[in-house]
Amino acid sequence: MMTRRTILGAAGAAAAAGSATGAQARTLPDRLFLHHVYFWLKAPKDPGARDALIAGLRKLAMASDIIWSHIGVPSPSARGVVDDSYSVSWLATFSDRAAEERYQVDPIHLKFVEECAALWERVVVYDTEQAD
Amino acid sequence: MMTRRTILGAAGAAAAAGSATGAQARTLPDRLFLHHVYFWLKAPKDPGARDALIAGLRKLAMASDIIWSHIGVPSPSARGVVDDSYSVSWLATFSDRAAEERYQVDPIHLKFVEECAALWERVVVYDTEQAD
Numbered sequence: 001m002m003t004r005r006t007i008l009g010a011a012g013a014a015a016a017a018g019s020a021t022g023a024q025a026r027t028l029p030d031r032l033f034l035h036h037v038y039f040w041l042k043a044p045k046d047p048g049a050r051d052a053l054i055a056g057l058r059k060l061a062m063a064s065d066i067i068w069s070h071i072g073v074p075s076p077s078a079r080g081v082v083d084d085s086y087s088v089s090w091l092a093t094f095s096d097r098a099a100e101e102r103y104q105v106d107p108i109h110l111k112f113v114e115e116c117a118a119l120w121e122r123v124v125v126y127d128t129e130q131a132d
Numbered sequence: 133m134m135t136r137r138t139i140l141g142a143a144g145a146a147a148a149a150g151s152a153t154g155a156q157a158r159t160l161p162d163r164l165f166l167h168h169v170y171f172w173l174k175a176p177k178d179p180g181a182r183d184a185l186i187a188g189l190r191k192l193a194m195a196s197d198i199i200w201s202h203i204g205v206p207s208p209s210a211r212g213v214v215d216d217s218y219s220v221s222w223l224a225t226f227s228d229r230a231a232e233e234r235y236q237v238d239p240i241h242l243k244f245v246e247e248c249a250a251l252w253e254r255v256v257v258y259d260t261e262q263a264d
Contacts, residue, residue: 034223036168036223036258070166073260073261081255081257082258082259088263089166089260091166125209127206127207128205129204130204131186131203
């Protein structure tokens with residue numbers, strides 16, 4: 001299994017390479033804490049607002065406690081159980097809840113909230129511990 | 133980058149090793165489609181119902197189109213934006229939407245629904261395309 005140092009090193013290398021994707025290829029550890037946030041924008045039909053939020057999330061993805069993250073947009077669906085009304089999805093994964101709590105007060109996260117909070121109208125967060 | 137065959141091979145090896153965790157260590161490709169399902173059980177205080185659903189999800193995780201999956205339970209939170217009212221979280225990742233659509237009709241998925249649907253009262257699904 002990769003060590004934490006190796007994982008973070010790979011993240012840094014991907015960032016240095018200027019990856020334009022919402023996530024980098026990554027080897028995950030066998031246990032993860034999920035922090036999945038769905039954003040509803042004040043201006044859901046404004047691509048500029050969506051792009052600004054996505055740009056903010058790309059910077060947020062550099063927070064050091066994040067093991068792997070994914071930035072996305074809804075896949076439209078006609079199925080009643082599918083909620084495709086949100087504007088942007090942000091999934092960040094951590095080693096455990098303590099790491100997610102550190103991320104909450106990371107200056108990178110605080111700056112993201114300061115710069116981007118005016119864009120959204122509503123946020124729903126699901127925090128998930130891996131089942132034993 | 134790992135080929136699809138290599139990824140599935142690693143999954144098979146982990147399954148053969150009888151991993152008891154909700155996810156296996158895995159190298160992810162650089163683009164993924166997310167299918168995140170939150171279940172609210174009819175009997176949310178019954179650990180047996182929760183364990184039965186988790187056991188069903190462990191079998192579902194063997195569906196061949198899934199690249200990586202995670203089974204979890206809510207991490208309690210006092211933050212108003214955090215919804216910790218669900219019973220079980222199921223995150224499955226795919227190469228793209230077409231793969232998720234194949235999974236919907238995979239016999240393993242149909243059997244999961246048949247065996248477990250009586251356990252839940254409500255399901256919310258978020259399907260997410262990775263941002264460009």
